[in-house]
Amino acid sequence: MPPGAELSIQVHYIEGKATQADPDVQQRLSDLMAGLGHLPGFLGADLLSSPAQPELVLLESRWTGDVPALDIPVGCKSWAFTVTESWTPPTQA
Template identity: 80%
Template sequence: MSIQVHYIEGRSAGADGELRQRLSDLMAGLGHLPGFLSADLLCSPAQPHLCLLESRWAGIVPALEIPAGCKSWAFTVTESWTPPPQA
């Protein structure tokens, strides 16, 4: 099965949290879409105006409504690594 990781990047001009809320609302609506596996909203204290919505999909990412002013990319997972269990 092919896994794709999709990112939506947004930068806000202020610290009002509007962008973060828009991406959070978008994330909350992803669960009903075919192939959806999981999502995380990433915000960096070192870059307070930057937010990333990362979502994982089984197969092709469906058409998503990208908020105005945001950019998006999809990547196919070509290799993964998980550390072995420790005794």
């Protein structure tokens, strides 16, 4: 990348909700996350849950450039966002 050029980062979310008909959405998203590492541009991922919404599961992944085509599990929704601004706290001495 040329000096001064900015790296384009995208954050991708896949949302799944566990239901009586589909209680295994967390495992399916975990399995999907485990297979992302070989894809170009992959920076990392987290599987998120909340005690306030125990049925909701989010797979958040970070990518350089565009997110590749992913196999979104049936019943899940997905969104990609371009990072437009970031902030990191200064290191503590």
